[in-house]
Amino acid sequence: MDAPDVPIAQHALIARLGEIVGPDHVCAGDRISDDLVHDESLTAVHHRPIAVVSPADTAQVSAVLALASDRRVPVTARGSGTGLSGAANPVPGGIVVSFERMDTILEIDLDNNVAVVQPGVRLDQLDAVLASYDLVYPVFPGEYSASLGGNVATNAGGMRAVKYGVTRHQVLGLEVVLPDGEVIRTGGKFVKSTTGYDLTQLVIGSEGTLALVTEVIVRLYPRAPHQATVLAPFPTLDDVTAAVPKVVASGIDPLVLEYIDILTMTATTRQFGLELGVSDEIKETAYAYLVIMLEDNHLDDLGRDVEVLGALLTDLGAMDVYVLPAAAAGQLIDAREKAFWLAKANNADDVLDMVVPRAAIPKLMQSVGELATRYQAWIAGCGHAGDGNVHLGVFLADDEAREALLHELFQAAMALGGAISGEHGIGTAKRHHFLALEDPNKLALMRRIKAAFDPHGIMNPGTLLDVEVTP
Numbered sequence: 001m002d003a004p005d006v007p008i009a010q011h012a013l014i015a016r017l018g019e020i021v022g023p024d025h026v027c028a029g030d031r032i033s034d035d036l037v038h039d040e041s042l043t044a045v046h047h048r049p050i051a052v053v054s055p056a057d058t059a060q061v062s063a064v065l066a067l068a069s070d071r072r073v074p075v076t077a078r079g080s081g082t083g084l085s086g087a088a089n090p091v092p093g094g095i096v097v098s099f100e101r102m103d104t105i106l107e108i109d110l111d112n113n114v115a116v117v118q119p120g121v122r123l124d125q126l127d128a129v130l131a132s133y134d135l136v137y138p139v140f141p142g143e144y145s146a147s148l149g150g151n152v153a154t155n156a157g158g159m160r161a162v163k164y165g166v167t168r169h170q171v172l173g174l175e176v177v178l179p180d181g182e183v184i185r186t187g188g189k190f191v192k193s194t195t196g197y198d199l200t201q202l203v204i205g206s207e208g209t210l211a212l213v214t215e216v217i218v219r220l221y222p223r224a225p226h227q228a229t230v231l232a233p234f235p236t237l238d239d240v241t242a243a244v245p246k247v248v249a250s251g252i253d254p255l256v257l258e259y260i261d262i263l264t265m266t267a268t269t270r271q272f273g274l275e276l277g278v279s280d281e282i283k284e285t286a287y288a289y290l291v292i293m294l295e296d297n298h299l300d301d302l303g304r305d306v307e308v309l310g311a312l313l314t315d316l317g318a319m320d321v322y323v324l325p326a327a328a329a330g331q332l333i334d335a336r337e338k339a340f341w342l343a344k345a346n347n348a349d350d351v352l353d354m355v356v357p358r359a360a361i362p363k364l365m366q367s368v369g370e371l372a373t374r375y376q377a378w379i380a381g382c383g384h385a386g387d388g389n390v391h392l393g394v395f396l397a398d399d400e401a402r403e404a405l406l407h408e409l410f411q412a413a414m415a416l417g418g419a420i421s422g423e424h425g426i427g428t429a430k431r432h433h434f435l436a437l438e439d440p441n442k443l444a445l446m447r448r449i450k451a452a453f454d455p456h457g458i459m460n461p462g463t464l465l466d467v468e469v470t471p
C-alpha cells in the first residue's frame, strides 16, 4: 500500500481499503499512474482520485462500496479505460475501483450457449478462448482490449451491430453490487423472462452510475467459417448513404456495413499503407465508400450472396465493386477500427457518434455539411452506417465555437429521431449537451431511478446526470 503525501483525513480510508483488498492492491497519492486517471476521450476533464483500489472478488467489491457509501466517497469504476466519453474519469476526492484483477472466464456453458465472465475479462481474451470452441461472442467494438464490465456499462456496439445488435442484446444476466454493498443477480442463462422490471437492461448503459458489475452472462453463437468483404466506391455521399437501407433490406444479412468518406479513406490508406486495388481514376472521383462484410457457414451460399450484393451495389450507383482478398479485407477492417487513433493523430478536436434511423443518414449528413461550412470546421466521417451510427471527427480548435457546433449537430440528429450517442455514451464530455437537449420529464425520471439505486449519489458523480454526493 502506498499512501505518501496524502492528507491525514484520507489515511484512515486508504488504510481501511488496504484491509479489504490487501495493501498491495491499493495505490494512493503520487504513486497512482497517470494512465489510470482518464479514459480516451479527447475533451473530458480528469482529476486525480484519493486511491485506486483493485478488488479480487465480489465480496471485496461489496466491502469497498459499503465503506464508500458510509463515508460518502465518490466511486468511479474502471475497466480498460478505452471509453470515449470521460465516464471512467474520477472526480476530486473520489476513489477508482479497477477491475483488472477480476479477469476470469468463469464458465463456457456449451449446453446453454453462454459464457459467464468476470467484468475485467477483455474482449480479445474471451475471443481467443471461444475460438477454440468454434464459438463467438459477437459484439466487437473497435478496441478489443476493452473489458466486458466496461462494455456492459457503456452498452458497447461496434461494426457487427447491424447483424447482432449491441451489448444489451447479448447480455442475459448480471451480478451487480449496489452502492450500499448489497449483491443482487439479474436475469440468468435464459433468453426470456417476464418477471418484474428488467434490471439487467437498466444497468446496461448506465455508465457506472447505478451499480458495479461483478459478473456477466453473455450469449454465444457458432463461429461462421467463411467471410467475404466487398468494397464499393460511390460518386457522392448521398449515393452511399441512400444505398445503406437497400442493402439491409435485401436479405443478404450483412455482418458489417460501414461507410468511409473520402477524407477518412485517404488518410487511412496512407497511414496504414493499404493497397485495395482501387484504380487511380476512381480514387480521384469517388466521394465515399461502403465496406460490406458477409459471413456464412457454407462457401457456396456466401459466393451467391456476394454476387447478389455486387449486382445490387451496381444498380445503386457504385462506381465499381471489389471483392477484397482476405489479407486486404482484414487490414481495411483493422484500419477502420483504428479510425479513432487516426483522428487523434491528425489532431481532431473531438470525435462524435450520433445515431439516427439508418434511412435518415442522408439528411443528417446534409446538415453536417451545412454546419461544417457555417462554422468553418472540417468534419471527416465514417461509421456504422448499417445501424445509423455516424462517427465524425471534428476539427475546430476554438472551444466555444466547437461547443456551439456540437450542440447544433446533436440537435440535428435528435430532430431526425436520433440520439446524441449510439455507443460511446454521454459520460462527462457530453453531459451538458445531454442535459440541455433531452426531454426534461425523462431526465427527472432518470434522476429518480438514480436516487433509488444510489441515494447518496456516490456512483460516478458527474457522469450522465448532474447528481452530486449528499453529505
Ligand SMILES: Cc1cc2nc3c(=O)[nH]c(=O)nc-3n(C[C@H](O)[C@H](O)[C@H](O)COP(=O)(O)OP(=O)(O)OC[C@H]3O[C@@H](n4cnc5c(N)ncnc54)[C@H](O)[C@@H]3O)c2cc1C
Pocket (backbone or CB within 6 Å): 039, 040, 076, 077, 078, 079, 080, 081, 082, 083, 084, 087, 088, 099, 119, 140, 141, 142, 143, 145, 146, 147, 148, 149, 150, 151, 152, 153, 154, 155, 156, 157, 158, 159, 207, 208, 209, 211, 212, 213, 214, 337, 338, 339, 340, 341, 423, 424, 460, 463
Ligand atoms: C480505438 C477505439 C475504438 C473504439 N470503437 C468502439 C466501437 O466501435 N464501439 C463502441 O461501442 N465503443 C468503441 N470504443 C469505446 C470503448 O472501447 C467502449 O466504450 C468500451 O465499452 C469501454 O470499455 P472499457 O473496459 O475500456 O471501459 P472503461 O473506459 O474503463 O469504462 C467505461 C465506463 O464503464 C464503467 N465501468 C467499467 N467497468 C465497470 C463495472 N465493472 N461496473 C460498472 N461500471 C463499469 C466506467 O465507470 C465507465 O463509466 C472504442 C474506443 C477506442 C479507443
